[in-house]
Amino acid sequence: MNDVFGRRRRAEEETARSVPERELAAPARESGPWDADEGHPESERVDLGGLLLPVGPGFEVQLTVSGDSIVGAVVLVEESALQVQAFAAPKRSGIWDEVRAELAREVAALGGSTEEREGPFGTELAARVPAEGQEPQPVRYIGVDGPRWLLRAALSGRAALDADAAATLEGVVRDIVVVRGDEPMAPREPIELRLPSEARHAMEQEPSPEELRPFERGPEISEIR
Template identity: 30%
Template sequence: MFGRKKAATGARESAAADAAAASTPPAEGPHDRSFIGDVREYYTDLGYGHIDLGSLVIGVPPGRDLNVALDPNGQPEFHVVTQVSRVIPRAFAAPKSAGQWRTMVSDMREQLEQQGADVSVVDGPWGRELVAELPGAVFRAIGVDGNRWTAEVRVMATPEVAEQAADEGREVFRHLVINRGDGPMPVKEQLALTIPEEIQSALTQARSQLAAQQQAQAFQQQMAAGGADRQATQADSGQQARAATAPAPTQEQAAPNPATQNQSAQNQAAPAQDAPSGPPRNEGRPAAPRRDGSAMDRLRDGDDL
């Protein structure tokens, strides 16, 4: 009986502690929108530019550019860019209890290792940071759980400036503002962005251009395949025509020579020494990198709008 009372008391104390934590703004961001009185004033005091996307407000430190690109699903994502780094902020719905970022790190690690990346998890200012070494690039994911949301930035850089890029990514991450909203959402679902009208127009045009390029590529591939089929058909027709016009063998040519026939049979039975035993292999050449249309591939290419 006394044990049950202690358990109930402990549960109440835990709930009170969670409520106190939720009502107390963190020492450093990312910040919940409820803790920021005036968003414009917040970034003006920092000397930052910013873009308000409804559920996510991104601050742009001095000397950096803000680009927008389409993800593999055709959805916009915003990049804070310098000559050193490319930083992609994102926000996700999360349960009231913490722990979603830990799960996300585990999932990313598994996916990246399947792609052949050298992946490690290191301690950062907010806890776990995932670092993946890729051919010619270093990918870093920084995240933290908030009030029913999880914030994340993904940082891409070349290996020689990876540490400087990590600092630039943390600077953007520290000043994100998240507006989760009160409505129910599936956990790990990315918070929907409200795109300004002028950017939406540019995205619509970019999608149209992308669709036209894909159609043109498909048409070129179809034409190339059709041309190969026509060449093969013409070659077969030429061989048939030559066979039809070839002179008939004379009686001496038609009579088999026993010695020649025996030698020919031996040659057919002997295995060809120079013939390959299977399909050609790319020995000594690296395997082509896998491209799964992920944000990482586009970041290496820098395909911005």
């Protein structure tokens, strides 16, 4: 009888030890933005290297350049804009809380205002940012902490205030794939992007401006500095 109880106790102890291991396993993501190493639904996306960016009819895509590096992308749809950037983050902790607080301080230093709100991706920052010669402009700052990366997005224009206009661009954020890579990167270091292969090929051929449209039914690609 003692042997039976002993076996049962050992089995319970082994079960108890195995539970924390299961709890530490990263849960499967139910929606994006996605990590490149995760399973994610197939979709039409522009390959920008560090980001796979969903595209749709009527989209125009501009690339944000810092020095000689491409560090972000802007999606323009009708009267709305979505700016997205990806940054490296520590392996065991997210950085959106810290980045959000810094954004709030930066906007305040410019004379603007911010308010934290709950949105479809968690806590976001609703801001009114001063613009030269204009009334303060509404901007929604969104952040998503992923595996060793932060995706930061900013909705402006009509999408910053109108839920219907925002839905299209929120869908873009939800379907982005972040390609972090395995190389060591300092926290907050931008994950560099690159021109799509079609655009690179077009530029190498030095075509006329009319030919610098690598996607027949997709977005126009241009650079902004």
